[in-house]
Amino acid sequence: MALAKRIIPCLDVDNGRVVKGVNFVGIRDAGDPVEIAKRYNEQGADEITFLDITATHEGRDTTVHTVEQIASEVFIPLTVGGGIRTIEDIRTMLNAGADKVSINSAAVHNPEFVRQASERFGAQCIVVAIDAKRVSADGEPGRWEIFTHGGRKPTGIDAVAWAVKMAEYGAGEILLTSMDRDGTKNGFDLGVTRAISDAVPVPVIASGGVGNLQHLVDGVKEGRADAVLAASIFHFGEHSVPEAKAFMQHQGVEVRL
Amino acid sequence: MSTNRIAVIDYGMGNLHSVASALEHVAPEAEVTISSERSVIEQADRVIFPGVGAIRDCMAEIRRSGFDALVPEVIASGKPVLGICVGMQALMSHSEENGGVECLAQLEGNVRFFGNDLHDEQGEHLKVPHMGWNQVEQQFAHPLWQGIDNGSRFYFVHSYYVIAAEKAVKAKDVAEVAGRCHYGLDFDVALSNNNLFAVQFHPEKSHTAGLQLLKNFVHWDGQV
Numbered sequence: 001m002a003l004a005k006r007i008i009p010c011l012d013v014d015n016g017r018v019v020k021g022v023n024f025v026g027i028r029d030a031g032d033p034v035e036i037a038k039r040y041n042e043q044g045a046d047e048i049t050f051l052d053i054t055a056t057h058e059g060r061d062t063t064v065h066t067v068e069q070i071a072s073e074v075f076i077p078l079t080v081g082g083g084i085r086t087i088e089d090i091r092t093m094l095n096a097g098a099d100k101v102s103i104n105s106a107a108v109h110n111p112e113f114v115r116q117a118s119e120r121f122g123a124q125c126i127v128v129a130i131d132a133k134r135v136s137a138d139g140e141p142g143r144w145e146i147f148t149h150g151g152r153k154p155t156g157i158d159a160v161a162w163a164v165k166m167a168e169y170g171a172g173e174i175l176l177t178s179m180d181r182d183g184t185k186n187g188f189d190l191g192v193t194r195a196i197s198d199a200v201p202v203p204v205i206a207s208g209g210v211g212n213l214q215h216l217v218d219g220v221k222e223g224r225a226d227a228v229l230a231a232s233i234f235h236f237g238e239h240s241v242p243e244a245k246a247f248m249q250h251q252g253v254e255v256r257l
Numbered sequence: 258m259s260t261n262r263i264a265v266i267d268y269g270m271g272n273l274h275s276v277a278s279a280l281e282h283v284a285p286e287a288e289v290t291i292s293s294e295r296s297v298i299e300q301a302d303r304v305i306f307p308g309v310g311a312i313r314d315c316m317a318e319i320r321r322s323g324f325d326a327l328v329p330e331v332i333a334s335g336k337p338v339l340g341i342c343v344g345m346q347a348l349m350s351h352s353e354e355n356g357g358v359e360c361l362a363q364l365e366g367n368v369r370f371f372g373n374d375l376h377d378e379q380g381e382h383l384k385v386p387h388m389g390w391n392q393v394e395q396q397f398a399h400p401l402w403q404g405i406d407n408g409s410r411f412y413f414v415h416s417y418y419v420i421a422a423e424k425a426v427k428a429k430d431v432a433e434v435a436g437r438c439h440y441g442l443d444f445d446v447a448l449s450n451n452n453l454f455a456v457q458f459h460p461e462k463s464h465t466a467g468l469q470l471l472k473n474f475v476h477w478d479g480q481v
Binding site for chain 2: 002003004005006041044046071072073075076077094095097098099121122123124125172173201202203226227256
């Protein structure tokens, strides 16, 4: 009897449609977010993460409506991220039915925001998203830095130290995305996943790069992640959530079947 | 048959929409109301007592809004009451969170911190909060477990856990442990006392097993 490792399908949503890019560019339409979320819920996904990549104000209103629709039909935890900058943004998403919000750039610009959010709403609903990129050369010990703006803007902040700080500030969970791997299907960056997972007391979700089911196992076993997040392998029908869980269980990973 | 009125107690802590929406899903015929009004809660056929966040803030809000008196009255009235997560913890005697907080003492037992040095049997360090899907071992055949396999997984997110008082003598106000869980240590995740049932996990987020528990609750007569 043990806590199950979580499998989290991720919906990247732009103006009410699920999309998936490669290294954050090159968008491919994957369908209606409500239908897709329902499908994952029925398949036994452990949570759903909804990342709003919409830039426009109108798009944001669509997002709130979509979150409401998903929340009324999906009875597993729902995390909403993308553009969460104020306490009011968090309140809006929680009122729409999100269970957790994911804070990314706003945490980098103002770390106190994470502390305020955690004190106001509880650490259980504050996820800090970290976009990390390897800055050490091949052969050197691994070193990763935080990037913002969808991986375009370097900050000079060390990713492991940042994760530790965010947990101290009240993040209940860390969503770690490797910018080098995102969209590549080459697997998670296991180095940074393990470094952060070993450094923080809170759960870590590995993200970025899943191309096959073995990658999910590696994220848990070698990266020591508590949860694994993937998008395209599920969206485009390459694998279903039950297939992923059966594979992981066969490899000795505790999962919820 | 008259309408099944379910009140979800709102004392200003956290989002109650998930609970309400899950109840509406399992009981479309019921009238589900999120309310902080005494009259609505008193007139309801059954009551949900939820909670999230830190216990000190929760207890402060409970006292400020007069629920420290109302919740015990509702429990004493005999109608079915379900405590969820921090709602369960608020029903205990005492929590060691926030330097120690006195709770409502509707169930005998205490709330403790998992600690920063929690390990599994293989010596692996365990993360706190205990977050995710863990198995619940049912301790007896309570009506709220009906149709739920023993050992089913429910969704948890908490850093503090409940240990019910050892019951040398089975007296009123002594909780019976209805469900247990293991994460580095054993703890109590479902307590039963007549018409009161309290759970540490989130049934509204626990997919099939959680929805079944809520369905059992909306049809429960409060008898064990």
